[in-house]
Amino acid sequence: TRGAMAASTSRAFAAPTRIAPARTSTSRPRRRPASISASASAVSTAWMALERSVAGNKGLTCTDAQRAEIEDAILRLEALNPTAVPSDSLALEGVWEVTYSNAPPPSNGSLGPFKGTAYQEINLADGTYVNRLTVPPNDWLGATLRADWERVDETLWLVTFRDVTVSVLGFDLFTKAFTDTTRVWEHSFVSETHRVVRAARTMEGLR
Numbered sequence: 001t002r003g004a005m006a007a008s009t010s011r012a013f014a015a016p017t018r019i020a021p022a023r024t025s026t027s028r029p030r031r032r033p034a035s036i037s038a039s040a041s042a043v044s045t046a047w048m049a050l051e052r053s054v055a056g057n058k059g060l061t062c063t064d065a066q067r068a069e070i071e072d073a074i075l076r077l078e079a080l081n082p083t084a085v086p087s088d089s090l091a092l093e094g095v096w097e098v099t100y101s102n103a104p105p106p107s108n109g110s111l112g113p114f115k116g117t118a119y120q121e122i123n124l125a126d127g128t129y130v131n132r133l134t135v136p137p138n139d140w141l142g143a144t145l146r147a148d149w150e151r152v153d154e155t156l157w158l159v160t161f162r163d164v165t166v167s168v169l170g171f172d173l174f175t176k177a178f179t180d181t182t183r184v185w186e187h188s189f190v191s192e193t194h195r196v197v198r199a200a201r202t203m204e205g206l207r
Helices: 040-054 064-078
Strands: 006-014 094-101 117-123 128-135 141-151 156-168 171-177 182-190 194-200
Touching: 006 064, 040 064, 040 094, 064 182, 064 194
Parallel strands: none
Antiparallel strands: 006 094, 006 194, 094 117, 117 128, 128 141, 141 156, 156 171, 156 182, 182 194
16 A cells, blocks of 8 residues: 555755766667656646645654645645656756655654754666765764665666665764665656655565
């Protein structure tokens, strides 16, 4: 069911240099024209409605009623996805700030009792993904989750987690390596400025 999945929304944080993914010899975007017609104003309205539902807490302190409202807002946004092949979109490249997540730490912007901001860094050429958590003030506490990914179909990635490192005051405290830990990601909305990702342990968990 949808409620069993992790859902995350994010907005572009740093303007990336668009590059061609590995296994291609061209630097032109491989995105095809969108199969769904959605005006920019409709997408903007849907995203603003989602942000109002999240109300700045990024999903860390949501009640069941609030999560249901957020889920409804996400569904409305997903229906307006402007990208025909989101898993292969060059718009994914770069750094994204997580605006909402019901995933476990540190992906949701928390580490134990401490709350911060999660950033997702996607490298299309290397097929890698890094989730960085920073906790104020002055980013004194942090966590870095590293993973590799491979494209499965037009919307899905298979993500394999490598390790997570926790740091204090800029010094690595410890690193935990993962063994055979994978997740399936569905890119249900991708634009130049916003994205929605759903994740589950298996393909069946998503669909």
